Structures are given as C-alpha cells and as structure tokens.
Amino acid sequence: MSLASREALASARESLDALADNTSVDAAKLAADLTAVTALLDREVSLRRVLTDPAQSGEAKAELVTRLLAGQVGGECADLVAGMVRSRWSNSRDLVDAIEELASGADLVAAERAGDLDDVEDELFRFGRIVTSNPELRAALTDKVADRSAKAALLRELLGGRANPVTERLVVRLVTAPRGRSLEGGLTALSKLAADRRDRMVAEVVSAVPLNEQQKQRLGDALAKLYGRRVHLNLDVDPEVLGGIQVRIGDEIVSGTIADRLAEAGRRMAG
Known part of the structure; x- marks a missing residue:
C-alpha cells in the first residue's frame, strides 16, 4: 500500500x-x-x-x-x-x-x-503446518476449479468440533475467497493479525524436543527484551535440528541448533 x-x-x-x-x-x-x-x-x-x-x-x-x-x-x-x-x-x-x-x-x-485468542493463534499455526505437510489436502483446498461449498464442507469436517469457531470461520473465509493470496501467505497474515491484536510479535520456534513451561517462559522473556515487544511462540518439534532451537521472526532467523553449528564448522573447514 x-x-x-x-x-x-x-x-x-x-x-x-x-x-x-x-x-x-x-x-x-x-x-x-x-x-x-x-x-x-x-x-x-x-x-x-x-x-x-x-x-x-x-x-x-x-x-x-x-x-x-x-x-x-x-x-x-x-x-x-x-x-x-x-x-x-x-x-x-x-x-x-x-x-x-x-x-x-x-x-x-x-x-x-471469550478468552480464546491464544487458542486461535495456535490453531492457525498448527493448521498451516498440517497443510504444509499434506500435499493432497493443500491441493484440494487450493483447487481453483473446485466448488467453494465443497471446500467449506471439507474444512468444517476437518475443523468442526476440533477448533475454535473463530479459527474455523477465518480459515473457511481464506480458503473459499483467497482473493489472490496463497494459502500459506493468508494463514501467515492471519497469525500476524492475531498477534498484533495483543501487540505481540510471532516467533516460530523449532526445537529437537518439546520445551517445558520454564523454557518457554525464559525464551519468551528473552525475545521480548530483544525486540521490545511481547512475543507469541508458535512451537514445533523437529528431531533433525539435533538439539538447541531455531527461532524465526518475520524474515529474521535466530538459530542455536547443533545442526547449524556443525554446518558452520564444516563451512569453515572447507574454507
């Protein structure tokens, strides 16, 4: 704009x-x-x-x-x-x-x-991960010739009773009326809008094992101090990171994983 x-x-x-x-x-x-x-x-x-x-x-x-x-x-x-x-x-x-x-x-x-904003943020993030990992589902939801009502019915079958009604409404609107956006881009925009509702940034955190509550609190406090705003953590687990965590905020990546340190060591040796 x-x-x-x-x-x-x-x-x-x-x-x-x-x-x-x-x-x-x-x-x-x-x-x-x-x-x-x-x-x-x-x-x-x-x-x-x-x-x-x-x-x-x-x-x-x-x-x-x-x-x-x-x-x-x-x-x-x-x-x-x-x-x-x-x-x-x-x-x-x-x-x-x-x-x-x-x-x-x-x-x-x-x-x-309703006190459900955190749940909606988390559900939007999790739905995005599901779509990313399921090419057949993504294809069905982004098919330009598929009937809108059929897409809405599929989403209500997937989300009905499992997700907050607000999450369901947001996702159904995005899928049935994308207005030129990609599904992933639309979900990211909705997540950011939800975070802005509480004046927070969204951090996508990948760790080798699930973080406990104390670890999540420390990480959230550290990121809030670094960026000067509250930060909402979207958590994901990936054993391939080999320990540590990787944090993405917007286009910025803060990485502290063993895999990254090994890769950096390899680059230095090769140089």
Whole structure:
C-alpha cells in the first residue's frame, strides 16, 4: 500500500478498536457484515472505484455507502465503512483489502472477549503446518476449479468440533475467497493479525524436543527484551535440528541448533 492507503487503514483500525471497546457491539456479527461488504465490492468493480474516486467528496461517498448498506448490514458496519470511504485510498483494491482485514480483526475481537485468542493463534499455526505437510489436502483446498461449498464442507469436517469457531470461520473465509493470496501467505497474515491484536510479535520456534513451561517462559522473556515487544511462540518439534532451537521472526532467523553449528564448522573447514 502507498502512504495514503496505509494512513487510511491505520485510521480504520483505530475505529475498529473503538468498537471493540464497546462490549455491546456483536463482534462476530460485525465480522460477518464486513465479509459481506468485501464480497460486494469484489463483485462491483465500478462501485469500489466510485468509493475511492478522489474527485468525489468524502461526505458524498459516505452518504452513498450509508444508502446502499441500509438494512443490509448492522449500523456499526455501515458506519465503519462510511468512515473508511471518507479517507483517501490510493486504489480501489486497497479499500477492499482493508475491509477484509477488519472483518478478520472483528472475529479476533470476538475470540479475545471469550478468552480464546491464544487458542486461535495456535490453531492457525498448527493448521498451516498440517497443510504444509499434506500435499493432497493443500491441493484440494487450493483447487481453483473446485466448488467453494465443497471446500467449506471439507474444512468444517476437518475443523468442526476440533477448533475454535473463530479459527474455523477465518480459515473457511481464506480458503473459499483467497482473493489472490496463497494459502500459506493468508494463514501467515492471519497469525500476524492475531498477534498484533495483543501487540505481540510471532516467533516460530523449532526445537529437537518439546520445551517445558520454564523454557518457554525464559525464551519468551528473552525475545521480548530483544525486540521490545511481547512475543507469541508458535512451537514445533523437529528431531533433525539435533538439539538447541531455531527461532524465526518475520524474515529474521535466530538459530542455536547443533545442526547449524556443525554446518558452520564444516563451512569453515572447507574454507
């Protein structure tokens, strides 16, 4: 996104946070309404162009949104989208992407209120690992010609009763309406959004054996001190690391595994 769209998105996130502070707002319904608006603007290219046309006044665009959405979505959703179209967007796609992000954010608010946000973060990570390790499942979920309802049914069979309802909704939306993203990229974005909900970074940690609670606490504290933010640990076990741990935060890798030290020693000997 360009600067204008980033500023507009930041303002929209603040508006969502304000709604999140109001416990009378049904966050799950807001998420569903925002998802419906995303689908509408994905279909109606000319409408989203009008709503991001810099030649039109913000108030005129807000009034148009209010009229179009009246009776179709809740008042909170209509007000939120009306506020968004008052802002300046660099292109129409940025507006739709932002509304979709707010839909996911609203679902994460629902999980946070229920005390389930940590579970949702962990389930998104674990589902990503399952997809990565199962090529047949990935192929079924990313098949561009497969029916959306069939994909949704498959996911509900896999996740229903086993995962938090918020996790299920997020994954079903991503798979049935990827909007140009890869499955892995979409899951990573959702994990980051969940972490940002608590102002934390996400660290993918691979160790040779499972870490105990004391080790996880020490690692989390060390990373928080290093990065100046709380860090959520997504844990995975891989015996091939031969001891130690490997930590990935974004594009940065902090490695302390025996395998890496052996490889480095080999490189030095070869040099």
